[in-house]
Amino acid sequence: MRLVSPVGGDAKATIPAWWHEARFGMFIHWGLYALPAGTWKGEQIPSLGEWIMRNARIPVPEYEQLARRFNPVKFNADQWVSLAKRAGMKYLVITAKHHDGFAMYDSPCDPFNIVKATPFGRDPMTELAEACGKHGIRLCFYYSQTQDWRHPGGAGHWRFGEKWSKAFPPPEAFQDYLEKKAKPQVRELLTQYGSIGLIWFDTPLCITREQSLDLKRLVKSIQPDCIVCGRIGNQVGDYGTMGDNMIPAGRVAGYWETPATLNDTWGYKSYDHNWKSADRLLGLLVDLAGKGVNYLLNVGPTGEGEFPPESVERLEAIGEWMSVNGEAIYGTQPSPCPCELPWGRITWKGKRAYLHVTKWPEGPLRIHGIRSSISAARFLADPGARVTYRQQHDLERDWHTLELTLPPQAPGAHVAVLALDLEAPLDMDDTPIQQSDGSVTLLAHLAQVNPPDAVAFERNGTTEAWHTTEPELSWHFKVANGGRFTVEIVHWEAPGKEAEGHHEVSLRIGDTSLEGPLLRHRDLDSFRARRVSPEAVGILGEITLPAAGSYEAVLRATRIRPDTAGIMLSEVRLRSVATPD
Numbered sequence: 001m002r003l004v005s006p007v008g009g010d011a012k013a014t015i016p017a018w019w020h021e022a023r024f025g026m027f028i029h030w031g032l033y034a035l036p037a038g039t040w041k042g043e044q045i046p047s048l049g050e051w052i053m054r055n056a057r058i059p060v061p062e063y064e065q066l067a068r069r070f071n072p073v074k075f076n077a078d079q080w081v082s083l084a085k086r087a088g089m090k091y092l093v094i095t096a097k098h099h100d101g102f103a104m105y106d107s108p109c110d111p112f113n114i115v116k117a118t119p120f121g122r123d124p125m126t127e128l129a130e131a132c133g134k135h136g137i138r139l140c141f142y143y144s145q146t147q148d149w150r151h152p153g154g155a156g157h158w159r160f161g162e163k164w165s166k167a168f169p170p171p172e173a174f175q176d177y178l179e180k181k182a183k184p185q186v187r188e189l190l191t192q193y194g195s196i197g198l199i200w201f202d203t204p205l206c207i208t209r210e211q212s213l214d215l216k217r218l219v220k221s222i223q224p225d226c227i228v229c230g231r232i233g234n235q236v237g238d239y240g241t242m243g244d245n246m247i248p249a250g251r252v253a254g255y256w257e258t259p260a261t262l263n264d265t266w267g268y269k270s271y272d273h274n275w276k277s278a279d280r281l282l283g284l285l286v287d288l289a290g291k292g293v294n295y296l297l298n299v300g301p302t303g304e305g306e307f308p309p310e311s312v313e314r315l316e317a318i319g320e321w322m323s324v325n326g327e328a329i330y331g332t333q334p335s336p337c338p339c340e341l342p343w344g345r346i347t348w349k350g351k352r353a354y355l356h357v358t359k360w361p362e363g364p365l366r367i368h369g370i371r372s373s374i375s376a377a378r379f380l381a382d383p384g385a386r387v388t389y390r391q392q393h394d395l396e397r398d399w400h401t402l403e404l405t406l407p408p409q410a411p412g413a414h415v416a417v418l419a420l421d422l423e424a425p426l427d428m429d430d431t432p433i434q435q436s437d438g439s440v441t442l443l444a445h446l447a448q449v450n451p452p453d454a455v456a457f458e459r460n461g462t463t464e465a466w467h468t469t470e471p472e473l474s475w476h477f478k479v480a481n482g483g484r485f486t487v488e489i490v491h492w493e494a495p496g497k498e499a500e501g502h503h504e505v506s507l508r509i510g511d512t513s514l515e516g517p518l519l520r521h522r523d524l525d526s527f528r529a530r531r532v533s534p535e536a537v538g539i540l541g542e543i544t545l546p547a548a549g550s551y552e553a554v555l556r557a558t559r560i561r562p563d564t565a566g567i568m569l570s571e572v573r574l575r576s577v578a579t580p581d
């Protein structure tokens with residue numbers, strides 16, 4: 001099983017080339033919620049800034065008063081769009097209507113909008129459309145088609161009298177909301193602002209397949225080339241949408257996008273200072289591009305219409321890197337190697353491969369599995385830096401090794417990108433093979449599952465609904481060197497339930513078996529999002545592989561802890577105990 005995007009409807013559906021060539025876009029969450037900025041009546045409200053109406057239980061009439069105060073006089077569309085361009089972003093998705101029901105554009109069908117209901121009185125989307133046209137950035141809209149905390153037929157968290165409850169409206173009320181508000185507004189967005197790149201629908205909580213298809217047909221009937229994202233619901237999107245800040249464990253098939261934050265909120269919060277560093281953000285951009293996933297990076301403007309300075313600073317730093325290394329991101333293909341490489345990521349296009357080195361080697365950089373012949377190697381940040389390389393093919397073991405001798409320091413700032421000229425498009429062994437650090441990574445979503453479909457997989461490749469001891473996961477892999485290995489199990493576990501014991505697994509490789517509990521020996525420090533709980537690394541034991549060659553690993557559960565979400569396995573990793581190579 002590979003992470004396959006749920007391309008809706010016609011599986012042969014293609015997607016306009018601009019989208020997957022872009023690889024990098026700007027998300028903007030801007031609305032009335034930027035005014036309270038996370039604080040309500042003197043109290044700091046936890047969680048996302050744009051959810052303050054729900055999380056602070058603000059009654060509709062009270063929330064409406066915010067509109068009277070919303071006057072973002074510092075808003076400057078050209079400043080926003082030119083920063084997106086400088087950052088190397090190719091498309092811009094802005095919230096036209098979020099869950100609170102407020103339209104950030106001139107909506108004829110609902111006067112609760114920025115033009116009619118605020119002292120600002122301007123339509124920012126008209127100004128953004130002009131700026132996007134000037135700077136060659138695709139304008140796109142976010143639209144919350146299902147949740148609407150204001151409309152009686154809207155779904156999600158809504159108010160019954162004074163009590164908030166997470167109830168879905170009666171189907172006929174929801175259909176009425178779709179007909180009277182959602183569809184008219186989608187039509188407005190697609191007829192008032194020129195060519196729209198995509199509609200970013202969200203949280204398809206109670207929408208039926210027919211309703212998702214009806215919305216998609218509406219979009220395509222007005223602008224046939226307008227793309228719809230996976231969160232239109234019911235797998236009818238033109239591409240797959242990862243969970244918020246979710247990073248897949250390996251390469252995806254088809255089209256995917258990860259929406260991501262600069263700190264921990266989408267809508268502005270005055271006291272959320274947990275900003276990711278430029279290094280971390282570029283690591284995520286490269287990680288996602290190496291897996292074939294677009295990176296939609298969010299900015300939450302203030303109630304005055306300005307980007308927070310911390311956001312601007314980071315986007316400028318990313319832009320400087322992209323101005324030198326953008327060719328290694330735009331229009332590239334993901335790495336043929338299915339798992340994360342210990343030294344960095346690979347992208348490629350045509351007869352050029354790009355090695356994004358995130359961990360500078362102490363000695364030569366060794367990469368296994370590249371079959372293509374190389375004719376030149378240079379750093380994009382410093383084409384004059386001396387790089388020598390050697391390729392070897394061990395015929396007996398069918399083992400390709402590329403060894404690169406690099407300068408003592410990485411050229412440029414952040415991720416150093418090596419461009420390799422190839423004599424043919426990149427050809428790389430895509431079976432799990434031993435890496436230069438001696439490790440072998442067996443990704444859960446690439447396992448042979450027996451019986452088939454006995455476990456499901458989350459979009460990031462973690463197993464789901466693994467509740468019985470029946471499933472058997474197996475992998476074939478190759479090592480260049482035999483030796484002793486520590487077996488690590490990378491998994492997610494619900495926090496705080498350790499007292500009730502642990503899931504237990506057995507792993508057989510060749511004639512050797514290990515068995516034991518899925519413990520947490522340490523949390524995994526990785527780029528991957530912390531979704532339901534931190535990824536944990538459990539040590540199952542040590543195993544010896546007698547010689548170089550191919551092996552099969554077979555994993556089973558021997559005990560499933562009751563009343564849990566089952567085993568959420570991300571990967572099995574063999575770590576060489578002796579230093580390899």
Ligand code: JFZ
Nearest residue numbers: 048050051202203242243244259266
């Ligand atoms: C949704 C919104 O509720 C949120 O306010 C923000 O707009 C975000 C981009 O989208 O939040 C989600 C939706 C889906 C997932 C997680 C958060 N998911 O699928 O894991």
